[in-house]
Amino acid sequence: MKKIIITGHTGFIGQNLINGLDKKKFNITGISRTxxxxxxxxxxxxxxxxxxxxxxxxxxxxxxxxxxTNVLDCEKNPTECFRINVGCTQKILxxxxxxxxxxxxxxTSHVYGCPKKIPIDENQIVNATSIYSASKIAGEIxxxxxxxxxxxxxxxxRLFSAYGPKNSEYKVESRIISQLLTKKKIKLGxxxxxxxxxxxxxxxxxxxxxxxxxxxxxxxxxxxxxxxxIKELSSxxxxxxxxxIPIETVKNYSRKTDIPNVIxxxxxxxxxxxxxKISFLRGLEMTYDSYKIK
Numbered sequence: 001m002k003k004i005i006i007t008g009h010t011g012f013i014g015q016n017l018i019n020g021l022d023k024k025k026f027n028i029t030g031i032s033r034t035x036x037x038x039x040x041x042x043x044x045x046x047x048x049x050x051x052x053x054x055x056x057x058x059x060x061x062x063x064x065x066x067x068x069t070n071v072l073d074c075e076k077n078p079t080e081c082f083r084i085n086v087g088c089t090q091k092i093l094x095x096x097x098x099x100x101x102x103x104x105x106x107x108t109s110h111v112y113g114c115p116k117k118i119p120i121d122e123n124q125i126v127n128a129t130s131i132y133s134a135s136k137i138a139g140e141i142x143x144x145x146x147x148x149x150x151x152x153x154x155x156x157x158r159l160f161s162a163y164g165p166k167n168s169e170y171k172v173e174s175r176i177i178s179q180l181l182t183k184k185k186i187k188l189g190x191x192x193x194x195x196x197x198x199x200x201x202x203x204x205x206x207x208x209x210x211x212x213x214x215x216x217x218x219x220x221x222x223x224x225x226x227x228x229x230i231k232e233l234s235s236x237x238x239x240x241x242x243x244x245i246p247i248e249t250v251k252n253y254s255r256k257t258d259i260p261n262v263i264x265x266x267x268x269x270x271x272x273x274x275x276x277k278i279s280f281l282r283g284l285e286m287t288y289d290s291y292k293i294k
Contacts, residue, residue: 001027003057004211005101007048007092008066010036012167013106013203017063020204031055032066048088056095061211063104064092070170071110074132085135086142093146102153102214104207105143107136109160109196109223109262119265122158122219140219147217155210160223160264164200164283165290172230173197173284176237177291186238186247191231194261196223199283202276209274223264224276236281240288 002025008014009030018039021028028041031051035043044055048066056062067085068074074081089105096103112120113127128134140156147154163173172188179186206222228236234247266276278286 001025003027003029003060005029005031005056005060005062007031007051007062007064009041009043010034011065011069012164012200013162013207014065015039015166016164016200017065017204017207020201020208029055029057029060048084048092051088051091051095053095053098056099056101058099059101060099061102061104061214062092062096063207063211064089065106067106068132068135069108070168071130071132072170074135075130078131081131081135082138085132086138089139090142093142093152097146097150097152103143103155104210104214105139105154105156107140107156107158107219108133109158109221109264111137111140111158112262114259115262118261119225119263120221121265122221122268144217152217153214154217155214156217156219157206157210157222158219159203160196160198160221160262162198162200162203162222164287167200167287173233173237173287176234177241177288180237180241180243180245180288181291183245185245186234187250188230188234188247189250189252190258191234191247191249192229192260193258194227194229194263196225196227196262196264197233197280197283198222198224198264198276199278199286202278205277206269206274209269209272213272220269221264221266222269223266224280225264225266226280227261227263228280233284236284237288240285 010032031044110133111126113129
């Protein structure tokens with residue numbers, strides 16, 4: 001039975017990934033600071049900064065999801081961001097080298113900064129426009145270095161705007177849904193930026209595809225190849241909810257570096273047989289329904 005270690009398994013991607021993996025085919029161990037109820041996998045309660053060699057079984061595939069992902073938190077705490085996103089990644093890589101493990105490392109479309117051309121393929125030059133994106137670029141470089149030096153199989157995925165049930169409350173669709181359910185108006189920042197929104201089940205299937213094709217060092221974009229504006233996102237969610245409440249734009253809600261348009265070129269991972277299946281509308285319907293059930 002194939003052994004899989006998922007760090008940060010209690011997070012948005014981690015929980016959905018566990019739900020999407022066949023427990024009859026994989027022996028799964030999750031490592032996080034907390035436990036999750038009602039998931040049928042081994043769990044180790046451990047801060048990623050304190051991970052031990054004994055936590056990782058030999059010849060496992062490590063999906064290293066633990067890290068700081070909130071852009072504003074990274075901006076406020078750059079030392080902690082680099083300690084976790086870079087230092088802990090190096091620690092995982094070193095253990096993986098010693099235990100002869102394969103690794104999947106999550107990166108982000110933020111590494112491209114303001115893209116020179118649309119859609120964005122994996123060959124575009126990276127450009128750190130934030131502490132968060134700088135930490136992910138550094139993590140990618142570490143992965144490439146370990147792969148080249150020690151002949152390790154490592155796959156990096158650059159994730160575009162993932163959404164779905166159990167996503168972080170600071171994400172834009174989560175904030176819109178929360179306000180639709182509890183407020184009389186929706187407060188947002190800039191409504192014009194366009195993002196490549198991809199539903200979490202498509203992300204899970206992409207990770208599984210990368211896992212099945214881990215060889216040497218490769219980077220893959222994960223996105224739909226289409227973009228929608230924040231205005232379209234909020235309007236669609238309003239229609240789904242049936243609530244016609246006003247949207248108020250608040251200037252200080254906007255990011256300092258709001259990129260006008262982001263579209264993923266996903267041709268590389270499509271060549272492995274993956275493609276997105278969930279439409280923007282259907283994904284938002286399922287996401288909204290999950291909040292109503294809470």
